[in-house]
Each structure stands twice: as C-alpha cells, then as structure tokens.
Amino acid sequence: MATSKYKTNKDVEKEHQRDIDASRKIYRGTDAEVSKARKGVEKEYAPIISAIDKEAAAEEKSLLSKPITRFTGGTHKLEKPLVVRHWHAALPADKLNLPAGKKLSDKHGGPLLALQRGGGITRASVVAPKMMGRFPSLRTDADYKKRVGEALRDVMEKYRLLEHLRDDRRMAGFFREVGLTAETKTREDVEGEYGRYTRDVTTVNVPTLLSVTVGRGGLEMTYAHMAGRSSSDWNKRLPELRAAFKNMGVNADSLTVHDTERGDVLLRFDDAESVFPLAISAEPPTRAAVSVDDAIRRYPLTRWMLGVDALGDPVSFPIETYPHVLVTGGTGGGKSVWARSLIESLRTGYRDPETGRDAGGGWLAFISDGKGSDFASLEGLPGVAMVAPGTDPAQVAVMVRRVREEVERRFARAGDEKRRGNDASAFAGMQPWLLLLDEWGSTAIKMTGSYGKEAEGFEQDIDLILRLGRECRIHAVLLSQTIRKTGAGAVPGSWQENLGLTVSLGAPSEITLGSDAFTASTRERAAFMGARLKGKKGRGLTVDRENDTVTEFQSFYTWSPGTTSLAAGADPKVSPPTPEVRASWERWQPISAAVSWLAPRVGIKASGPEWREGKLAEVYTTPLVPITDRSGNLRDGMAKYDPSSLEWLGRKSAGGGGGSPVHDFDFDSLDAEAEPTPEPAPKAEPRAEPEPEPKPEPKPEPKPEPRVVTEPEPAAAKAEPVPTPSVFAVGGDGVIDAEVVDVEPEPTPAAAVTEPEISTAAPKDEPKAKPRPRKSAPKKTEKTTPNPAPKKTSGSTTGGFTL
Secondary structure, eight states: OOSSSOOOOHHHHHHHHHHHHHHHHHHHHHHHHHHHHHHHHHHHHHHHHHHHHHHHHHHHHHHSOOOOOEEEEEEEEOSSOEEEETTTBOOOOGGGGGHHHHOOTTTEEEEEEETTTOOOOOOGGHHHHHHHOOOOOGGHHHHHHHHHHHHHHHHHHHHHGGTTTTHHHHHHHHHHHOOOEEEEEEEEEOOOOOOEEEEEEEEEOOOOOOOEEETTTTTEEEEEOOOOOOHHHHHHHHHHHHHHHHHHHOTTTEEEEOOTTTEEEEEEEOOOOOOOSSOOOOOOSSSOOOOOOHHHGGGGGGGGEEOTTTSOEEEEEETTTOOOOEEEEOSSSSHHHHHHHHHHHHHOOOOOOOTOOOEEOOOOOEEEEEESSGGGTTTSSEEEEEEETTTHHHHHHHHHHHHHHHHHHHHHHHHHHHTTOOTTTTTOOOOOEEEESSSSSHHHHHHHHHHHHHHHHHHHHHHHHHHHHTTTTTEEEEESOOOOOTTTOOOOHHHHHTTEEEESOOOOOOOHSSTTTTTTHHHHHHHHHHTTTTTTTEEEEETTTTTTTEEEEEEEOOOOTTTTOTTTOOOGGGOSHHHHHHHHHHHHHHHHTTTSSSSSOOEEOOGGGGGGGOOOOHHTTTEEEBBOOSOOOOOOTTTGGGTSSSSTOOOOOSSOOOOOOOOOOSSGGOTTTTOSSSSSSOOOOOOOOOOOOOOOOOOOSOOOOOOOOOOOTTTTTOOOOOOOOTTTTTOOOOOOOOOHHHHHHHOBOOOOOOOOOOOOOOOOOOOOOOOOOOOOOOSSSOOOOOOOOOOOOOOOOOOEEEE
16 A cells, blocks of 8 residues: 655654754754853953953042032022122113112212123123113213223223132132132042042132222122131231232232122222322311301211322221220321311301311310420410420420310219219210320420329320210310330320320331321221322321221311411412412301300419429419400400410429319400500411520510410510421411302212114213212211200121032
8 A cells, every 4th residue: 555645744743843842953063052152251351350340449539538629608509690890880770760668878989780691791790771672761861971981991900800700610729729718528429330439628708799889989799797707817828819810910019808788708808099189178168167066066977087098088987986096107298287177167166068068176285295386376266275396394394284174074063964964964064175295205204203103193184085075075285206115205105095086197017006096907998008108298197906907098278367368479388289279268268267265275284383393282283264355355354374475473394092173264354444455455467487496485574475386586686486398298378158058969970781773982071970979987877856955155699619
C-alpha cells in the first residue's frame, strides 16, 4: 500500500514544535553567548568603570565640600525701581492740580531717574515723561523741562556711578574691598550622588541702598542699618571709601558719614561747587528795639548769626537751643570783626533771612576786651554796659562777678514768682544779657598771675553762668586763639559741655583740634576743611557737637559803630569791601544810631589805684554803679567812677566769696531830680590809622571831657581814640536808605524730563539758579511768649544672591 504524500495536522504540529525547540535552543545559546561575552567585557572594563566612578565621587566631594561665599543684602530684593531725586528737578506744586488734601512730598527734590535691578541707565530710566503723563500741565511747563534737563546734565557729568548702584555683583565687590560688609561663617550638610558632605559657608551681608538724592550740597546716599554696625564703623573706613568712590568717578574729597534718626547710614559727599562771597553783611532790622519788652518779644527768634555757607544760605543757630558759643582763631582770623558784628546784631537787632522778621536787639552787653583795644570803640554805645580791658584782670573779675550775681538774682526772683504760682512768668521782664570774654587764654593767665589760686573763684563764676544762664536769658561767648584741654589758659572740659557750638575763624590749630571742642568724627572733618581756610579773610567753620556736623562759612561783616566807615576816602581797612556790603551798611547806619538807652553804662566805684591789689575777695567788694543818664551822657560827678575817663579814681597803667553791693542797672535807681543832659554824648569817628605804640601815661588834666576809650592817648595828641585796625575793620558814618528788602525763598526746582522736549545740551550764558535760603540748624519748636515786663526790673530690606 502506497504511503500518502500529504502530512497530517499532527505531523505539521510536530514539525512546528521542532522548529520552536530548535529556535529556543539557538536563542538560549545566543543568550548564553551574549552573557558570556558581557561577562568578558565587564571583566575587561571593570577597572575602567571603577576608575570613572571613583573619579566622579572625588569630583563630587570636591565640589560639594568646597567652601562657598553667599551674599545677602544689596538691592536685588527691592521690588520697585530705586528713584534718584534731584533738587533741581522739583515738581511745581502749584501747577499739578493735586486733589484736595493731597500734598506734594518733595523735601529731597523731584524724581529724576528710576534705577532698575541689575544696573544701567537708559532713556527709559528718565522719570519726566511718566510725570508728564500723570500731570499733563507739566507738558507745557518750559521751566520744569529746562530744570530737568539741567539736572540730567549734572548727573551725566558728575555721577556716572548711578548706573552701577543696582549692579549687586559689582557693589558687593566694592563694599567688600573697602571692608564694609558683615560676614558670618557656618557649616552645612549637602546630599550628593555618591555621598553626604559638609562644607563651610561664608555669608556676606552687603549694605542695602535705600535712597539717592542730589541736593544743593551734592550727592547723598542712605544705606540701611546693619545689625551691629553704625556710622562709626563706616568712618573707620573713610579713607578707603573716598578712594573707592573716586575710582568710580565721584568727587569724594569731602565725603562724610552720619547716622540718621532711624540708625541708617547717610553718606554726604558735599561735592557741590562752592562760591563764597568776598564779604557779606547781615541785614538790619526795620527798627531797633525800643524797650526791654520789645527785646523780650524778639528773643525767641534770635539766633547766633555766623555767616553764609558755600551755597549762600545763612549759617545760624537758635540761641535758646545753643545758649553759649566757643570761638577760636589765630591772629588775623577775623574773631574780633565777627564778634563786633555779633554784638551789633544783639544790640541793634537784625532781619531774620528766613522769616523776614526783626530779631535780636535790646540786649545789654558786658565785654572783656582781651587786648584792651579791639572793643574800645563800643564803649559809650547804647546796649554796652561795660568794656573791661583784659589787661586789667581786676576789672574783668568784678564785671564777671556782677553777671554771676545777676544770674543768681534772677533765679531767686523766679523762685519767688513760682512760689506765688506764677510759673509761666517766672523769668518775665528780664532783659537778655551777653557776656563776651575775648582772648580767654591770655585773660585766664593774667588772672592767675595776679591772684594765684583765688582765680579759681573767677572760673567758678563763669562755670555757673554757663550752667544756668540759658534759662534766665544770660548768654556767654568765649573767644580764644587756641582751645587747650589742659595747662595755662585751658577751657575746662566741664565748660565745653555747655558750649555746644564751636566756631573757628580761620583754620583751627592742632592744639584746638585735640581739645574736647571736637568729637572724634568732627575732628578729621574740621582738619580737612581747616586746611582750605588759610589765607581767606573771614572764612570759618562751625562744629555742632550735638548733631555731629561741621559747616564752612563766610562770616558776616556787619556795620559796627566806631570800627566801620561809610565816609568817602576812608581807609580800605574800615570801608565796605564790596558794593553789596556798602548798601547793607547804608541801611544799618541810621537804625544803629537810633538804638535806645534801655540801661545805663556801668562804672567801678574804686577809691584809688590800690583797689585791685590784695586778695580777689577784696576786689569783689568794689561796687559797680550806673554812671550815665537816659541820654547816655555821664552824670555829674561820675567821671571818677568811669574806667574810660582820665579822672577814674581806680586808674592805673596795669591791673591786677564775698561780693560787691548789687545795684540795679536801670534808670529807676538814679536820682529822680537829676535833669538829663539834653544832647547825647558825642561818639568818636573811627580812624584807620594803625594802633599807636604804648607810651608813658600822662598826668590827668583837670576836668577832661568824658572819653570812650580804655587806654588814653598822650595828652598832646588831644584826639579821639583810634580803633585797632583789623583784617576786616571798617568804620564811620553816612546817610542810608532805611528800605529793607524781604528775603523770599525761591521755589524748589522741579523733576523729570521728556525725551524729545528736554535738552541736555549746556545752555549758553544762562545764569545758574539762585540757591534757596536755608538754616544750618533746626529751629526749636517750642516758643515761649514772655509776659509783659514789670515796670521796674534790672533788667532694611534684605535678600540673598550668590556669586
């Protein structure tokens, strides 16, 4: 039987299974071969892979355990742009149509630039177009556009560093280089691919910039308070700061550092161009004070009028806040000229440049004339009670003792008033007094030389006046060529606590700079500024220890009868140095001449030249008496008590506890029956001749005319006394226009700029904006309105970024 050629399904399945089995065998063989091959490769490359892993682990460890520096602070966390304000870009408030109740805050000028994160300045940084969009009236304000353009030019020329202030990487390096960052070190764990590591972390806190202002004095930048840091830390790095800012193109020669009220740090560059006048005079009042009540009404407005600063703004300090002044300066520095101007401002009064109101006037001055010649011409003027020559310590001692007694008497009277329940009027009716002690160093030495250890009582008198005088309206000014901490002629440290205001006419000496009159932070600044004062007549600086500031100023050269002259052909030394000063003096002269006699001159009732000999306690028993009538003329029989008269019983070529009987220095104590002399005593016309050399004292002539001198001239001369020429001395008389011009502050400049409409090209021959008057010291907010005087009286934002 033949075999069938067809396969059954079973056969097909078997063949298929064989194929599958064969395939699986091949697959298993291949897998084994692959596995065998892999193992061979792994065995062959294992050292390489191990080496790679080892190298990667080492690299990871190196990277993740390496110390890092992390930065915080700066400006990168500031959400809004940092606005740069410029005094010349102030917005014109009267043209903004602000809603009712809304006020414009432009104390620091108007917005000029908006600094964005990362730094740089572009056209989009200019704020003016945005301000014009917000206030359409600015689009047609040509003055605003002009001022903004000028402000932009100013910034482009002087402050290119502004484009870097928000470049945190750059500023972090800047502050780290100068040593003004705060650094902390910690350790932290880091998880890696190959393990866990520990690394050192240094966190650097960079100062955070809060504000940038270009004021009339120059650039100012405020940085946020940093924990554990103050301005003193910044001051220690001041040389490095100045050098670093100079490297950024800023004039940092005058850079100073200050604490703000919030404890932030203010950098003040004071880099504005300064143009001091050759000379300047204060403005006279509209009228002189006519009564003690008048003087008291003006008293709260009265300030120590020093001069003007580099921008032409008045430099003055309220007397109620700064009751006493310490003045220093070498020969030729202008101390005496300034002091005479000060006396005139208190004797006659002056026009306050900020308010336009009359201030000062009606004071009574007691003057210690160090050389015996600088203030002699003031003797005989209304408002000048005594001029005691420093060459006669006895005269100075009894004068100072009398002022001390007045302080004590005023407090005693105030105590009586308070016991009666009249607290508010305790010091009412008390005329302001000035005690001016010239050439303190030489005066103190002479006092010790004449009275030895007893001179301590003299210094105690001054100490009491300094401590208590402010409340009872008695103020002191000490002038000295140098301010010493110790030794002969030193100014005791306890005094300087009450002499809060220090003035230097000319450059302060090294001895003066080392005294307590300067704080550590003002000493360097004063030394730097003092170097540029040399050879500049009338230039000075003032140190406000309370506010830690130093201000350069040109001192006032004001009309002073007997030492200034308006006469044609007068010596230049006593003539007005500029037309502006002449115009001011012409307004001063008639008002000064009209000052009323509110108190008489004071004499010394000595029995003979020997009154100054012996112990100082005995000298103090010598009475001081009023010697003039209501017209200022010497009363009959009083020449013998007048130290300026040749008839004075206590007269001598040179002079040398209990107290003298106290006399009221008013006209009520005079003989009511005495008829006043109808014409006032003649006043000496100043002459510009040099001071004569001392000559032997002549014998007194019988019944000579009263004379306003401290040291007599030889009898043969028969001329009026000659005032000592000084660097700014001027004198005489003249007719003046009594018109007084009010000083109105100009509006503050506006802010911002439009791209097409604002030109930054330099204007051709356009005058610079006139600076706005300002005060160098804040006024005291409390004002006391005195009661009418009695009829009888003696008068931080923080954040982090990694480099």
